[in-house]
Amino acid sequence: MITGKNYIGNALSAKGEMTYQTLNPKLNVANATSFTEATSEEIDLAVALAYQAFDTYQHISGEKRAAFMHAIADEIEALGDTLVTTYMSETGLPEGRAKGERGRTLGQLRMFADLIKTEDWRNPTISGEANELRQYLMPLGPVVVFGASNFPLAYSTAGGDTASALAAGCPVIVKSHPMHAGTGELVASAIQKAVQKTGMPHGVFSNLNSAGIEVGVQLVKHPMVKAVGFTGSIRGGRALYDLASQREEPIPVFAEMGSINPVIVTQNALNARSEEIAQTYADSITLGVGQFCTNPGLILGIKSPEFTTFTQNLGEKTAAIDANCMLHPNIHTAYEKNGAAVISQPDTTVVAMHQDTVQENYAQAKIGTVSGDAFLKNPKLHQEVFGPFSLVVQCDDTQQLLQIISQLEGQLTGTILAEQEDYKDLSPLIERLQNRVGRIIFNGVPTGVAVVDAMTHGGPYPASTDSRFTAVGNQAIKRWVRPFSYQGFPEELLPAFLK
Amino acid sequence: MITGKNYIGNALSAKGEMTYQTLNPKLNVANATSFTEATSEEIDLAVALAYQAFDTYQHISGEKRAAFMHAIADEIEALGDTLVTTYMSETGLPEGRAKGERGRTLGQLRMFADLIKTEDWRNPTISGEANELRQYLMPLGPVVVFGASNFPLAYSTAGGDTASALAAGCPVIVKSHPMHAGTGELVASAIQKAVQKTGMPHGVFSNLNSAGIEVGVQLVKHPMVKAVGFTGSIRGGRALYDLASQREEPIPVFAEMGSINPVIVTQNALNARSEEIAQTYADSITLGVGQFCTNPGLILGIKSPEFTTFTQNLGEKTAAIDANCMLHPNIHTAYEKNGAAVISQPDTTVVAMHQDTVQENYAQAKIGTVSGDAFLKNPKLHQEVFGPFSLVVQCDDTQQLLQIISQLEGQLTGTILAEQEDYKDLSPLIERLQNRVGRIIFNGVPTGVAVVDAMTHGGPYPASTDSRFTAVGNQAIKRWVRPFSYQGFPEELLPAFLK
Numbered sequence: 001m002i003t004g005k006n007y008i009g010n011a012l013s014a015k016g017e018m019t020y021q022t023l024n025p026k027l028n029v030a031n032a033t034s035f036t037e038a039t040s041e042e043i044d045l046a047v048a049l050a051y052q053a054f055d056t057y058q059h060i061s062g063e064k065r066a067a068f069m070h071a072i073a074d075e076i077e078a079l080g081d082t083l084v085t086t087y088m089s090e091t092g093l094p095e096g097r098a099k100g101e102r103g104r105t106l107g108q109l110r111m112f113a114d115l116i117k118t119e120d121w122r123n124p125t126i127s128g129e130a131n132e133l134r135q136y137l138m139p140l141g142p143v144v145v146f147g148a149s150n151f152p153l154a155y156s157t158a159g160g161d162t163a164s165a166l167a168a169g170c171p172v173i174v175k176s177h178p179m180h181a182g183t184g185e186l187v188a189s190a191i192q193k194a195v196q197k198t199g200m201p202h203g204v205f206s207n208l209n210s211a212g213i214e215v216g217v218q219l220v221k222h223p224m225v226k227a228v229g230f231t232g233s234i235r236g237g238r239a240l241y242d243l244a245s246q247r248e249e250p251i252p253v254f255a256e257m258g259s260i261n262p263v264i265v266t267q268n269a270l271n272a273r274s275e276e277i278a279q280t281y282a283d284s285i286t287l288g289v290g291q292f293c294t295n296p297g298l299i300l301g302i303k304s305p306e307f308t309t310f311t312q313n314l315g316e317k318t319a320a321i322d323a324n325c326m327l328h329p330n331i332h333t334a335y336e337k338n339g340a341a342v343i344s345q346p347d348t349t350v351v352a353m354h355q356d357t358v359q360e361n362y363a364q365a366k367i368g369t370v371s372g373d374a375f376l377k378n379p380k381l382h383q384e385v386f387g388p389f390s391l392v393v394q395c396d397d398t399q400q401l402l403q404i405i406s407q408l409e410g411q412l413t414g415t416i417l418a419e420q421e422d423y424k425d426l427s428p429l430i431e432r433l434q435n436r437v438g439r440i441i442f443n444g445v446p447t448g449v450a451v452v453d454a455m456t457h458g459g460p461y462p463a464s465t466d467s468r469f470t471a472v473g474n475q476a477i478k479r480w481v482r483p484f485s486y487q488g489f490p491e492e493l494l495p496a497f498l499k
Numbered sequence: 500m501i502t503g504k505n506y507i508g509n510a511l512s513a514k515g516e517m518t519y520q521t522l523n524p525k526l527n528v529a530n531a532t533s534f535t536e537a538t539s540e541e542i543d544l545a546v547a548l549a550y551q552a553f554d555t556y557q558h559i560s561g562e563k564r565a566a567f568m569h570a571i572a573d574e575i576e577a578l579g580d581t582l583v584t585t586y587m588s589e590t591g592l593p594e595g596r597a598k599g600e601r602g603r604t605l606g607q608l609r610m611f612a613d614l615i616k617t618e619d620w621r622n623p624t625i626s627g628e629a630n631e632l633r634q635y636l637m638p639l640g641p642v643v644v645f646g647a648s649n650f651p652l653a654y655s656t657a658g659g660d661t662a663s664a665l666a667a668g669c670p671v672i673v674k675s676h677p678m679h680a681g682t683g684e685l686v687a688s689a690i691q692k693a694v695q696k697t698g699m700p701h702g703v704f705s706n707l708n709s710a711g712i713e714v715g716v717q718l719v720k721h722p723m724v725k726a727v728g729f730t731g732s733i734r735g736g737r738a739l740y741d742l743a744s745q746r747e748e749p750i751p752v753f754a755e756m757g758s759i760n761p762v763i764v765t766q767n768a769l770n771a772r773s774e775e776i777a778q779t780y781a782d783s784i785t786l787g788v789g790q791f792c793t794n795p796g797l798i799l800g801i802k803s804p805e806f807t808t809f810t811q812n813l814g815e816k817t818a819a820i821d822a823n824c825m826l827h828p829n830i831h832t833a834y835e836k837n838g839a840a841v842i843s844q845p846d847t848t849v850v851a852m853h854q855d856t857v858q859e860n861y862a863q864a865k866i867g868t869v870s871g872d873a874f875l876k877n878p879k880l881h882q883e884v885f886g887p888f889s890l891v892v893q894c895d896d897t898q899q900l901l902q903i904i905s906q907l908e909g910q911l912t913g914t915i916l917a918e919q920e921d922y923k924d925l926s927p928l929i930e931r932l933q934n935r936v937g938r939i940i941f942n943g944v945p946t947g948v949a950v951v952d953a954m955t956h957g958g959p960y961p962a963s964t965d966s967r968f969t970a971v972g973n974q975a976i977k978r979w980v981r982p983f984s985y986q987g988f989p990e991e992l993l994p995a996f997l998k
Contacts, residue, residue: 059930125953133953138933140966245744249909249960252967410748423991430992431558434637439984442992454624454632456984461748467639467981468751475982482966483974485938485955492922493929493941 001082004035004181006042007188009049009203010196015039020211022181025092025332025361026325035181038208043218049203050142050171051224056201058139058169062116068198069113069166072158073106075190075197083186087152090180092325092361097288098153105153108160108451112167115474119497122481126498132488134498137481139169140252141226144219146240148231149327150291152180157187157207160451160476161229161254168480170227171204175219178211179328213239220244220253227480230255231293231471234384234462241465254479255465256458258384259412260297260391261446262437264401264429268419269443270306277417278310281390282317284445286365289324290388291331294413294446297384300401303372303394311392315352315367318388323358323365326387332361335387339366342391345381347374351392363387372400382409402432410460410467411437413446436460438467500581503534503680505541506687508548508702509695514538519710521680524591524831524860525824534680537707542717548702549641549670550723555700557638557668561615567697568612568665571657572605574689574696582685586651589679591824591860596787597652604652607659607950611666614973618996621980625997631987633997636980638668639751640725643718645739647730648826649790651679656686656706659950659975660728660753667979669726670703674718677710678827712738719743719752726979729754730792730970733883733961740964753978754964755957757883758911759796759890760945761936763900763928767918768942769805776916777809780889781816783944785864788823789887790830793912793945796883799900802871802893810891814851814866817887822857822864825886831860834886838865841890844880846873850891862886871899881908901931909959909966910936912945935959937966 004019005012014036021030038046057065076083087098115121122136143165147156154160162172176184188207195204208215220228220243228244228251230237237255244253265277284296299314301307326332343350347370354364365388372395375381381391395401405414414437418426433440438459449457449472457472458464464471469479491499503518504511513535520529537545556564575582586597614620621635642664646655653659661671675683687706694703707714719727719742727743727750729736736754743752764776783795798813800806825831842849842865852865864887871894874880880890894900904913913936917925932939937958948956948971956971957963963970968978990998 054934055930127951127953128949133949133951135953135955141934241744241749245740245749250740250744250964251960252965420989423989426992431554434983435553435640438982439986440988441986442988444987450627450632452626452632454626454634454984456634456982458982460981461750465749466751468977470982478967482959483937483955483957483969484933485953487938487940488943489939489941490919490922493925 002033002086002182002185004033006036006038006209007192007207008042008046009206010192013042015042020178022090022179023328024089025328028360031089031182033182035209037210038215040218043208043215046173046206046208047142047219047222047224050173050206053171053201053203054141057171057204062119064198065167065169066113066117068194068200069109069163071194071198072191073109075193076102076106076158076187079186079190083183086182086186090183091152091327101151101153104451105158108154109158109163111451111474112163112477115477116167121477122497124497133485134489134494135483135485136498138484140480140482141170142224143170143172143227143229143480144225145172145174146216146230146232147174147177147184149177149179149331151231152177152183153187155231156180157184158191160471164476165229165480168477170480173219174207175216176207176209181209216240217243221247223249225251227251228253232257234258237465252479253465254469254471256293256471257462257464259293259463260382260384261294261411261413261415262298262300262405262408263296263415263417265299265301265310266418266422267302267304267306268422269417270310272419274306274310275313278313278317280445281314282321284447285318285390286321286388287447289326289363291327291386292447294449296415296446297390299390299392300395300404302397302401307394311351311369314392318365318367319352319354321365323354323356323362325361326363329361331386332363335363335385338383338385339387339389342381342383342385343368345378347371348381365389367392369394372396372404376404376407402428405429405432405436408436410463412457412459412463413437413439413441415441415444415446417443438463501532501585501681501684503532505535505537505708506691506706507541507545508705509691512541514541519677521589521678522827523588524827527859530588530681532681534708536709537714539717542707542714545672545705545707546641546718546721546723549672549705552670552700552702553640556670556703561618563697564666564668565612565616567693567699568608568662570693570697571690572608574692575601575657575686576605578685578689582682585681585685589682590651590826600650600652603950604657607653608657608662610950610973611662611976614976615666620976621996623996632984633988633993634982634984635997637983639979639981640669641723642669642671642726642728642979643724644671644673645715645729645731646673646676646683648676648678648830650730651676651682652686654730655679656683657690659970663975664728664979667976669979672705672707672718674715675706675708680708715739716742720746722748724750726750727752731756733757736964751978752964753968753970755792755970756961756963758792758962759881759883760793760910760912760914761797761799761904761907762795762914762916764798764800764809765917765921766801766803766805767921768916769809771918773805773809774812777812777816779944780813781820783946784817784889785820785887786946788825788862790826790885791946793948795914795945796889798889798891799894799903801896801900806893810850810868813891817864817866818851818853820864822853822855822861824860825862828860830885831862834862834884837882837884838886838888841880841882841884842867844877846870847880864888866891868893871895871903875903875906901927904928904931904935907935909962911956911958911962912936912938912940914940914943914945916942937962
């Protein structure tokens with residue numbers, strides 16, 4: 001069922017010489033299928049087909065595009081256990097996570113289908129003298145999607161970026177993630193079936209294999225590509241952003257990238273529930289082996305005997321959690337390396353780390369700590385360590401805490417753990433934090449992103465390359481559309497929803 | 500009343516050595532005031548004050564920010580004739596235009612004031628489990644505005660970009676346009692008065708003089724600047740976009756740039772009203788001496804005896820219109836040079852041009868013509884000639900016309916002149932044109948941009964650097980804001996409009 005070929009519109013293609021395999025990180029052995037890297041000609045063909053499909057696809061009614069998206073969800077469901085076992089074999093993640101993420105992926109596809117069943121999402125607006133101006137949101141053109149290593153379903157082939165772009169009326173070319181190329185191909189085959197079953201234009205979707213950077217570079221530079229969605233590292237996202245902005249015709253890139261998701265704990269919160277917070281955060285730091293963009297990588301408090309106890313407690317509880325397998329040896333190696341780099345900084349120490357001997361590719365969770373002074377002076381301590389790691393910062397006082405917040409790089413989230421008696425003093429903290437993040441969580445954990453209208457998943461750079469949009473929820477569709485106005489048009493030449 | 504100094508927050512400052520004067524293009528003599536170029540220190544101070552003001556300004560209620568914007572409008576009105584005569588002396592434009600543009604500027608300020616009186620524009624959204632997510636639009640931070648040479652009031656110091664940014668809650672630093680620095684200073688003085696009268700924070704607005712590029716470059720590169728608005732040439736806008744996207748923290752740039760605004764005339768339209776169209780377009784091409792970004796610079800039709808007659812007629816009517824003074828000798832020189840460059844291309848000829856001897860800086864309107872073949876092959880013919888010039892393209896057939904449209908660079912507008920009997924055949928043309936422009940006008944002229952909700956002033960690159968936004972109308976505020984979500988917040992810590 002998994003062929004290792006590229007999906008170019010409705011055809012399978014494998015013209016290249018270069019191949020690669022995915023890896024089962026739990027067994028540390030390669031999976032069977034050889035995937036053929038897309039050639040330059042195959043890339044050009046996929047983009048040309050997408051460009052051509054755009055002519056038709058953008059004018060297909062919302063109702064029909066919605067049926068297409070429902071069909072994608074249904075076909076993904078119909079993949080059944082094959083998808084789950086392939087997912088598990090390429091990620092080391094457990095069955096529950098595979099099924100949960102599949103559910104979320106189906107939910108997203110159906111959510112966008114519901115959104116576009118009517119044309120309200122296009123924000124149809126009529127104004128001007130004698131109502132001569134009629135505006136709506138129209139799609140930008142072919143969109144390239146780079147899937148995420150840590151969300152093989154929900155943020156990859158038919159994930160949030162693809163679903164929102166297809167919903168908007170944009171054809172999509174996916175640059176398949178090499179760590180889960182099999183999962184990607186299965187989902188691509190479901191989309192291909194849905195294209196055929198619902199009569200969508202050939203080329204509205206393609207899936208290109210690639211283990212290197214060349215395919216992605218060629219896609220982003222292609223003049224017929226009009227926007228890019230990406231989820232991954234700062235380095236990767238920035239490289240694509242740079243390519244896109246240096247084109248003769250620059251195009252928008254929405255890259256959702258790094259974040260250390262600061263958490264601020266007040267003294268009152270510690271007094272009231274230090275144990276409970278330590279357990280909740282040990283769980284949050286190690287959830288999904290820490291491989292979430294909203295993982296709490298930075299915990300800030302003001303030094304006190306209680307904060308010292310909390311730090312110790314958090315370390316012990318985190319270290320006590322069973323070790324688990326990371327997505328890929330490269331990710332595990334980076335975790336070890338980046339964690340060690342943080343801990344080796346001046347004044348930085350390990351509070352606790354998981355002690356059991358672990359299998360290959362399993363992560364040993366770790367908590368570090370550092371003074372507020374040292375953290376302020378050293379940007380290396382602000383780097384994301386992707387995995388089950390968090391750094392606890394012992395601030396001298398509120399002023400230093402506020403200074404640290406003000407100087408932090410942009411983040412997806414910030415969290416405040418506080419008690420009612422703190423409320424009257426929280427404004428300065430909330431205001432500063434708000435200028436650095438896309439979302440503030442109160443007395444909760446940042447992990448777990450609800451797919452709802454009021455969700456902001458994005459934030460000031462480098463959390464994302466364009467903080468004016470969210471990557472999660474219905475409003476993610478806005479990334480792929482632009483306003484367009486008809487002026488003085490006769491009724492019969494207007495789309496029905498603008499009459 | 501005009502000091503030639505920089506307005507840095509509430510203070511006047513002139514620490515630099517370099518000065519420049521504006522020029523009266525009608526008299527071709529320099530105006531009296533010497534303007535002092537802002538120094539590097541003055542720029543840093545203006546930005547630091549804006550950054551600091553942002554802390555306060557973003558939390559000032561919509562009602563109070565609205566009062567500030569009304570006060571700006573009132574203070575500009577109170578400048579009375581001084582503003583009108585200064586405007587005229589720096590632009591060569593007539594009194595009627597000065598007053599009309601002032602009216603539009605006041606209208607825009609009051610429109611944004613009305614918009615922010617309630618918080619609906621922030622798109623407050625509540626969803627998620629137990630309504631725990633509450634999202635709204637919050638301002639990005641300090642915005643730098645580069646005024647337009649051709650709209651000293653409506654798209655400069657207190658123009659659309661400044662008004663929408665201040666409305667959004669962003670402090671503004673204006674890089675004053677050197678061609679109308681006196682007009683700019685008068686408006687800046689009005690804003691300064693409004694700041695003081697309504698108790699807005701020091702630094703919420705600054706106006707910096709600059710005749711070169713250094714001030715603009717330093718502003719766009721400044722880490723505390725969070726967004727840029729620009730109206731002007733492709734070269735200028737692209738340079739700023741490149742600077743902004745190469746920053747360590749890239750920032751959004753909304754540059755409204757070049758456009759030749761294609762106009763398509765059908766055979767039926769010519770049969771019905773060739774004379775009338777020729778007169779209407781002669782007037783549109785020469786309106787404001789052709790110095791509008793929506794000037795119709797390209798007229799497309801299918802060759803026929805009637806189209807030849809129309810072309811001749813358009814040429815004669817355009818040439819017959821009284822010559823008028825351009826904004827500046829540099830703009831006049833560029834008009835002559837760029838017009839000559841187009842006319843000197845292979846197969847390109849002059850249909851007619853204004854014949855009277857004209858005063859210095861007065862533009863001789865000109866109509867050129869070329870075959871569809873030659874136009875398709877030669878991108879030099881697609882260049883904007885800023886001024887009273889239009890190129891008529893004689894296409895072989897509908898197919899060639901559609902091909903030309905499909906291959907055109909992005910445009911602010913496109914216009915279709917057609918009759919009822921054409922309607923059934925217009926879909927392919929409308930669909931292609933729509934993918935290249937922000938607005939299509941039916942049986943009208945592109946000049947004249949209504950400041951209403953349904954207006955799209957923007958379009959695919961190079962019409963603008965980000966087609967996902969409009970520069971005109973209430974929705975222009977969206978350029979300067981980002982979504983932000985509160986999660987699980989207690990009522991008393993939420994802004995009133997999210998409770």
